[in-house]
Amino acid sequence: MKKKINKTNALYPTLTTILGTMVNGKPNFITIAHVGIMNHGDPQYLSFGVSKAHFSNQGILENKVFSVNIPSKDLVVETDYFGLVTGKNTDKSKVLDVFYEEYDKAPMLKQCPVTMECRLAQTIDFKTHDIFIGEIMATYANEDVLMKNGKIDIRKIDPLLFDMSSLKYWALGEPVANCWNVGKALKKKE
Amino acid sequence: MKKKINKTNALYPTLTTILGTMVNGKPNFITIAHVGIMNHGDPQYLSFGVSKAHFSNQGILENKVFSVNIPSKDLVVETDYFGLVTGKNTDKSKVLDVFYEEYDKAPMLKQCPVTMECRLAQTIDFKTHDIFIGEIMATYANEDVLMKNGKIDIRKIDPLLFDMSSLKYWALGEPVANCWNVGKALKKKE
Numbered sequence: 001m002k003k004k005i006n007k008t009n010a011l012y013p014t015l016t017t018i019l020g021t022m023v024n025g026k027p028n029f030i031t032i033a034h035v036g037i038m039n040h041g042d043p044q045y046l047s048f049g050v051s052k053a054h055f056s057n058q059g060i061l062e063n064k065v066f067s068v069n070i071p072s073k074d075l076v077v078e079t080d081y082f083g084l085v086t087g088k089n090t091d092k093s094k095v096l097d098v099f100y101e102e103y104d105k106a107p108m109l110k111q112c113p114v115t116m117e118c119r120l121a122q123t124i125d126f127k128t129h130d131i132f133i134g135e136i137m138a139t140y141a142n143e144d145v146l147m148k149n150g151k152i153d154i155r156k157i158d159p160l161l162f163d164m165s166s167l168k169y170w171a172l173g174e175p176v177a178n179c180w181n182v183g184k185a186l187k188k189k190e
Numbered sequence: 191m192k193k194k195i196n197k198t199n200a201l202y203p204t205l206t207t208i209l210g211t212m213v214n215g216k217p218n219f220i221t222i223a224h225v226g227i228m229n230h231g232d233p234q235y236l237s238f239g240v241s242k243a244h245f246s247n248q249g250i251l252e253n254k255v256f257s258v259n260i261p262s263k264d265l266v267v268e269t270d271y272f273g274l275v276t277g278k279n280t281d282k283s284k285v286l287d288v289f290y291e292e293y294d295k296a297p298m299l300k301q302c303p304v305t306m307e308c309r310l311a312q313t314i315d316f317k318t319h320d321i322f323i324g325e326i327m328a329t330y331a332n333e334d335v336l337m338k339n340g341k342i343d344i345r346k347i348d349p350l351l352f353d354m355s356s357l358k359y360w361a362l363g364e365p366v367a368n369c370w371n372v373g374k375a376l377k378k379k380e
Contacts, residue, residue: 002305002330004291009234010260010304010329010342011227013349013362015201036226037201038239039319040354044199047237049228070200076366080373095376101194114200115192124312124323129229133314139200140192151355152200159203160366161351164230165341167370171363172203176266176350179357183270186285 013161013170018082019048020067020098020107020115021059027093027107029069030056031083033162034129044136045121049129055087057130063105064120066134069112073158073171078111080169102138113145113157203351203360208272209238210257210288210297210305211249217283217297219259220246221273223352224319234326235311239319245277247320253295254310256324259302263348263361268301270359292328303335303347 016033034049050057060066071079078095097110101117108115118134145156161170206223224239240247250256261269268285287300298305308324335346351360
């Protein structure tokens with residue numbers, strides 16, 4: 001018998017990201033962990049829920065482009081800082097090093113091992129939040145976080161996982177099992 | 191200097207969930223890890239990207255209600271199995287124990303420590319995927335995964351985190367730092 005705990009959101013942890021935008025001609029960065037993967041394929045769509053109170057929204061809505069930066073655990077202080085102060089009255093463009101690739105309105109962060117440029121594909125206009133659905137246009141990674149097959153090594157990314165219940169960032173643990181594989185044990189029993 | 195790695199989706203890991211639906215009068219379950227949190231508040235919206243090839247979609251579209259079940263690490267075999275075989279030709283209703291609360295079309299799994307009932311709020315119709323945006327209507331938890339303050343203890347949930355690059359499920363690691371807190375060190379330096 002389970003206990004009813006109202007409408008608690010149990011979909012944690014989520015990946016902690018830093019969105020890069022250009023607002024009033026200046027690079028701005030905000031920590032966003034209310035993220036989602038919509039599909040699997042090309043075009044590849046991702047979602048980012050950003051409270052309308054935030055400064056970044058106007059940059060995304062105006063420029064229709066933004067960056068997604070994935071910080072490693074060792075960037076936890078800077079990552080948290082980007083979520084603590086608003087770009088309205090703080091210049092967050094000097095905390096880490098900024099670089100650009102295809103889009104001059106999608107500033108990215110050098111110290112993040114992986115970054116993505118996204119084009120705004122759709123906005124869902126909820127009462128308190130803009131849900132920005134971005135299409136991945138290009139991804140950039142430090143060579144040392146790639147496996148021999150060229151794919152991203154999540155162990156080396158060492159991402160920050162966000163949990164609203166404990167109000168903590170958590171690290172990634174150990175691998176448990178292979179997907180589309182470990183369940184075959186039950187298939188044989190059918 | 192980063193290496194361009196095409197349009198690689200770097201938004202992993204994501205939380206592995208099991209969606210419960212009613213299709214043709216029978217409970218059906220499917221593993222979905224392409225999930226997202228849209229906002230923070232009430233109504234609370236979550237997203238689930240489900241390939242149109244799947245059997246579950248018709249149950250969600252018809253009934254406008256579904257369940258979200260969060261498996262612990264010890265359910266990895268069953269969880270993977272739900273993603274390996276299709277409800278079209280396999281009865282997945284007997285793998286774990288099913289229970290119901292408010293909605294008779296939202297079957298939930300007893301062995302999952304936390305479950306949610308969701309009402310379909312919106313569907314985004316992408317070419318290959320239905321993105322189901324669910325509103326949380328109620329959440330149910332085993333007492334032993336709750337902290338003294340009544341919130342969910344993510345350590346005790348011990349969730350399965352999905353990564354498309356390694357094709358592995360990963361465990362949650364250790365806490366790193368407190369959110370909206372550890373970054374204050376930089377704030378003082380401003």
